[in-house]
Amino acid sequence: DIEALQRHFDDTIAAEHRIEPRDWMPDGYRRTLVRQIAQHAHSEIIGMQPEGDWLLSAPSLRRKAILLAKVQDEAGHGLYLYSAAETLGADRADLTDKLIEGRQKYSSIFNYPTLSYADVGVIGWLVDGAAICNQVPLCRSSYGPYARAMIRICKEESFHQRQGYELLLTMMRGTDEQRAMVQDAVDRWWWPSLMMFGPPDAESPNTAQSMAWGIKRHTNDELRQRYVDMTVPQAEFLGVTLPDPELSLDPETGRHRFGAIDWSELKRVISGEGAMNRLRLARRRAARDDNAWVTEAATAYAEKHAAEKRA
Numbered sequence: 001d002i003e004a005l006q007r008h009f010d011d012t013i014a015a016e017h018r019i020e021p022r023d024w025m026p027d028g029y030r031r032t033l034v035r036q037i038a039q040h041a042h043s044e045i046i047g048m049q050p051e052g053d054w055l056l057s058a059p060s061l062r063r064k065a066i067l068l069a070k071v072q073d074e075a076g077h078g079l080y081l082y083s084a085a086e087t088l089g090a091d092r093a094d095l096t097d098k099l100i101e102g103r104q105k106y107s108s109i110f111n112y113p114t115l116s117y118a119d120v121g122v123i124g125w126l127v128d129g130a131a132i133c134n135q136v137p138l139c140r141s142s143y144g145p146y147a148r149a150m151i152r153i154c155k156e157e158s159f160h161q162r163q164g165y166e167l168l169l170t171m172m173r174g175t176d177e178q179r180a181m182v183q184d185a186v187d188r189w190w191w192p193s194l195m196m197f198g199p200p201d202a203e204s205p206n207t208a209q210s211m212a213w214g215i216k217r218h219t220n221d222e223l224r225q226r227y228v229d230m231t232v233p234q235a236e237f238l239g240v241t242l243p244d245p246e247l248s249l250d251p252e253t254g255r256h257r258f259g260a261i262d263w264s265e266l267k268r269v270i271s272g273e274g275a276m277n278r279l280r281l282a283r284r285r286a287a288r289d290d291n292a293w294v295t296e297a298a299t300a301y302a303e304k305h306a307a308e309k310r311a
């Protein structure tokens, strides 16, 4: 009966064991996971665009090979995550339709433009750095397929972060103009990277329940703080200034204080009013529609072979 199933589920969570696809789970747990995993998958796929824009004008063959590998990894992350969502009964074509129709979200961060090649480096350092901070704890998420997908994704994100930081170190050893490009990119991406962690805890409707279910392991503010503490020394080593005059080390706690985040900007970007929202979704829609024939051909081929096997 339902009470026994619920008890078994609660005990599994309390014991820090994993919930697997065939296990009974409350509807809300399933819905929350589909929501978060789908948003995460969409972010990986939409996230190919800002950097993909630089593939044809990378400054050297070496940089192009690195960037190509990175953008392909993002596609792979999207695919593992859609597979994880499918273990919960979701359908990936349906999830894609929901994204394109604006019924599901993707990360705010991918709605900002990439204006120079320094942005490729800063996305690796700050955006992928923030993603690692947020995703390493998700390797211990209570839902097995999501947690396992995160392990490989985090390893690849770590390569992404390093290639970005290495690119920036190279530019900082270059000309004054290159150093100015790096600083300009840092000025534009710093605050949006802090917003990636989501609204402050007091205004995060999902955190408490997701923590109780072991889906999330830390609150949005905890992870944001961890990211700031991790990033400040890296900025110093690199020789750039983070654009926040209030940033300072609190000697008592060993943590950094930082200025107020403009939450109205996050709301605006999430609701579709960011600089690049329309273009990002228009391209995603075109990719779905223009490539529908590939899906149709692959489906027809698979059906033909399945029929031959049965015969």
Ligand code: ACO
Residues within 6 Å of the ligand: 035, 036, 039, 040, 041, 043, 044, 047, 105, 106, 107, 108, 109, 127, 128, 131, 134, 195, 196, 197, 198, 199, 203, 204, 205, 206, 207, 210, 216, 220, 270
């Ligand atoms: N961009 C877009 N939407 C956001 C963002 C953001 N930066 N932050 C929060 N939201 C949305 C939430 O998805 C939620 O929307 P919904 O309830 O309509 O679905 C709403 O704002 C309220 O936020 P929370 O209650 O805090 O939501 P949640 O508990 O899901 O926490 C978080 C948000 C931290 C992003 C969480 O979902 C998470 O850890 N996701 C996995 C990581 C991820 O998706 N990363 C993608 C970007 S990183 C990358 O791909 C490089």
